[in-house]
Amino acid sequence: MKRPEGKLGVVLALAGLASVIGVAATGATVARAERRRRAYTPDEVRDRLHRRYAEATADEGCEGDPLRTEQS
Template sequence: MAAFVGVAATGAVIVRDQRQRRAYTPEQVRERLRERVALAEDSGSALPVETEEVPAVPAWRRRLRGAAGGVRDSAAAALGWLRGRVDHSA
């Protein structure tokens, strides 16, 4: 039962993430790019950087990446320890 709940929760997170990425239609993206180009041409400078729209990496994702790295390092250390204990002379 717990595995099913975990899979369902993971699916919900993935769907939400995809929905956020697809929030703009292609025409909306093109319109926004045209506005930015017109603004840059009028001001004679480079395109403005919009830092407020860059999504930050959620804390849960940073923690998950950190935990995965720890597991990977532990597995590599255990494998190295086992290789050292195996008798290769046979």
């Protein structure tokens, strides 16, 4: 198969280069987000989850923990 020449070849080369740059940029963004997420200590994660749960149940008017059931 022959390699495209002229303007078509340049356009295809630029499209290929743009796709490689896009993949690299996406990878960098994902890695940055992962580093931020892992920067929390277990205690910080637990505190954030408890705070979010308290806010969610206060908004909905729920009482107690829906995952725990009282046994008679």
